[in-house]
Amino acid sequence: MRPYSVxxxxxxxxxxKVLEPRYDIPSRTHFSEKIVPALYEVEKKKVVEQLSQxxxxxxxxxxxxxxxxxxxxxxxxxxxxxxxxxxxxxxxxRPLYESHTSTLAQILTQAVEGWKIxxxxx
Numbered sequence: 650m651r652p653y654s655v656x657x658x659x660x661x662x663x664x665x666k667v668l669e670p671r672y673d674i675p676s677r678t679h680f681s682e683k684i685v686p687a688l689y690e691v692e693k694k695k696v697v698e699q700l701s702q703x704x705x706x707x708x709x710x711x712x713x714x715x716x717x718x719x720x721x722x723x724x725x726x727x728x729x730x731x732x733x734x735x736x737x738x739x740x741x742x743r744p745l746y747e748s749h750t751s752t753l754a755q756i757l758t759q760a761v762e763g764w765k766i767x768x769x770x771x
Contacts, residue, residue, distance in 0.1 A: 653677035653678075653680045653681050654677050656674050656675065656676065656677050656680070657676075657677060662674060693764075696726075696738045696740075696764070697764060697765050699728070699730065699736060699738075700726060700728065700764060700765065700766055701765065701767075702730070702731065703728035703729070703730070704728075704729075705728060705729075706726050706727070706728045706766055707726070707727045707728070708724060708725070708726055708727075708740075708757060708760070708761075708766075709724070709725050709727065710722055710723065710724055710725075710753065710756075710757070711723045711725070712745065719744060720744065720745040720746075721742055721743065721744055721745060722742070722743060722745050722753070722756060723739060723741070723742040724739070724740045724741050724742075724756070724757065724760045725737055725738070725739050725740065726738055726740055726764070726766070740760050740763075740764050741760055741763075743756070
């Protein structure tokens, strides 16, 4: 749970050279532009698959303001698997640049489309 820039830290580089002198440390951009996005896509596919198999999905939102007065919203999906396991993956956390209430419907609509959640009306 360290920032990508830790791989540029001289102490970290020295530690790895002592532990394994032949190891070539990947750059922070390698992690931020290749490794993490690839992991995200793998996990997103798993969640999209689970959501597509759920008979019902409930969405919740949580909005807050940081100490730096930046507003954010998080969207979480809740569903029960075929094995009766409760799942609650966080779909997204994003900044809010507009009024909280005026854009919530638009943000939810984008999340539903982006995560391929199909609306079912009974």
